[in-house]
Amino acid sequence: MDSPLLSEPLFLLGPVPIMVSVVVTWAIMVALGLVALLTCRLTQVPSRVQAAAELLVITVDSQIRDVTGAAPAPYRAFIGTLFVFILIANWSSLIPGIDPPTATMETPAALALIVFLSIIFFGIQGGGLGGFLRGFARPNPVMIPLNMLESLTRTFSMFVRLFGNVMSGVFVIAIVGSLAALLVPIPLMALDLLTGAVQAYIFAILSIVFITSAVEKGKPPPEKES
Template sequence: MEADPLSIEVLFHIGPVPIARQVVTTWVIMAAMAIFLRIFLRAPKRDAGPVQAALEIVVMAIVTQLREVLDRDPWPYVPLLGSLFLFLGIANLSAILPGVKTPTGHIETPAALALIVFFSVHFYGLKVRGIGPYLRHYAQPTPFLLPLNILSEITRTFSLMIRLFGNMMSHEFIIAVLMLLAGLLLPIPFLLLGVLIGLIQAYIFTILASVYIAAGIGAAEA
């Protein structure tokens, strides 16, 4: 167990840049996802096999949820939000593998993901609404709320980061303490609970990202 959950375990350096363990884990997860999807979805078949069928079920479940939140055609947003959910689900569950620590249990990864959501909200908002209407919506319903509307953009991004980091870090901390006190057998139920927690946190993060994007593009106006 690390003494400080905010500490960085540096594995190696690329020139002057330190590369931490959670960064390497993130790279491995992304590479594994890319290779897996490339192999099984490179040439989709009409008669889907078990892997393709399972992926189609996951994708359609994501599409259904996004359609309800965005209140418009969800497919333009599936690449971002679907990838976000799949990455978070795998990253949160990676801790069940021996010797692997979930990258979402360290502040850098949740911060990076929250920033991706932050910039995506503005990207889609500007793309769908246009520059003028998008900027004007910060002054609604009254220009006096402009500072508060801008501040809310920052605070909700911060809360998105802290929510994911806090839940995953605290779960890792509890497991580490139990293993020190009770050995290897007692934490097993908590590891199983961690699977559920990891999937729930991936779902919550993705849904909140969808809600923020829906607000940015003005889903109610669609």
């Protein structure tokens, strides 16, 4: 059994190695693109596919609105795509012979990196660069190093959490499958489904929580009533 911490390139594109996770990600992108094409013919009386798509949008909007208390439109595409991609990537392990992209370190790290950058982007967009930087000095300037360290570690924790849960699930299933390949891994695979959904939800919710925190910290504090 190969170490889950090791990933071998599927093929080389010149000097660039193309890993399996990248290819699976492309497949997921194609699949999601096809689903999006299926829902491109939108009507006032929705089909089943359109109704499911609208249910997904409404659910994502509701979660964003509950966390931010603001209109969900600026965050909908980012948070919704993160959730859908991670969910599909986690569940791709059910396809025999496919390792989920999130079970390798590069994909969760890329997602965490995108979230880290999006926190900066939305923080500056919400309160300006000065406001965003002043957010690190709260509640007082002494906290600046700790706040900066926190912004790195919380993003790193998202990466580690997602990678660790998915990788461990795949690793356990692989171990059990090597010992008793027939039927025994099925409960673990079902548990892996639940774990994958929960991890996708946690990653998306934490992302919007951190983004909201950055936006709120960037805004000027309300004046105290005399």
